[in-house]
Amino acid sequence: AGSHAYSIQPVYKGPAHGTRSIPANICYSPCGTSMDFDGVDDKLVIFDSPSLKLEKALTLEAWIKTGYMETSNPRIISKGEKGIGYELLLSQVKGYYSMEFKLPNGILKSTTPLLSNVWYHVAAVYDGKAMVLYINGKKDCSRHAAGPLPNSSLPLVIGKSCIEDANFFAGDIDDVRIWNVPRTEAQIFESFSSRVPSTAKGLVGNWTMSEGCSIITCDNSANGNDAVLSGTCFCGEVYPFIPDVNNQTNHALVIPVMN
Numbered sequence: 001a002g003s004h005a006y007s008i009q010p011v012y013k014g015p016a017h018g019t020r021s022i023p024a025n026i027c028y029s030p031c032g033t034s035m036d037f038d039g040v041d042d043k044l045v046i047f048d049s050p051s052l053k054l055e056k057a058l059t060l061e062a063w064i065k066t067g068y069m070e071t072s073n074p075r076i077i078s079k080g081e082k083g084i085g086y087e088l089l090l091s092q093v094k095g096y097y098s099m100e101f102k103l104p105n106g107i108l109k110s111t112t113p114l115l116s117n118v119w120y121h122v123a124a125v126y127d128g129k130a131m132v133l134y135i136n137g138k139k140d141c142s143r144h145a146a147g148p149l150p151n152s153s154l155p156l157v158i159g160k161s162c163i164e165d166a167n168f169f170a171g172d173i174d175d176v177r178i179w180n181v182p183r184t185e186a187q188i189f190e191s192f193s194s195r196v197p198s199t200a201k202g203l204v205g206n207w208t209m210s211e212g213c214s215i216i217t218c219d220n221s222a223n224g225n226d227a228v229l230s231g232t233c234f235c236g237e238v239y240p241f242i243p244d245v246n247n248q249t250n251h252a253l254v255i256p257v258m259n
Helices: 185-191
Strands: 004-008 024-028 035-038 043-046 058-066 075-079 086-093 096-103 106-109 120-126 130-135 138-144 156-158 170-179 203-207 227-230
Touching (some): 043 203, 058 086, 075 170, 086 120, 106 130, 106 138, 138 185
Antiparallel strands (some): 035 170, 043 156, 043 227, 058 170, 075 086, 086 096, 096 106, 170 203
């Protein structure tokens, strides 16, 4: 158990991509981690793709643990604002946060208080007829909402607003999932505390944040929506260098590389 850190400099050669060198910090983290956000400038950015344009239904999920409450309306998941896209965020109440689910056709706020330094699983569902919020696998609140969702071509951002350089999240986020189907309460309760397979029906994005890599966190779905990290890092400790980085002999090794 633990985390092995590798510093490498991949080089790309060939007429298709030319020659390019980029620094990378690759980690092997078999026990998994969460992502720590400082509330100042940390974020994960996933470039827009057709799989993230959710028109008729959606489910958003994440594990969160908030830190201090100095940031305003911190975003957990943000893709589009002001009449397009979808967002899952927190809003301040006296002494605690409430969950907020924003769509072009409605806003829904949770009734359960979310305290600082406590882990919660949060989920938001839209089925074309209603918006529903779940906390720790149980239904918290709902409201009527209907109609298709206007698409946003903006990137999907975890940890801040996708439009403004503001609304940064302070605390920890883990195992973010986005689905293009409305998951039921039974489905959310069954899987909220365990991993879901990459082939799960309707899964369009799943960032488990377990690689320990300071450049990207890989999308565990079949869509390849990898997230680029800015500011944040999962590596709590740096272990001694391990010479063997051959994934043929070290089968658990995952080395994501960006070109």
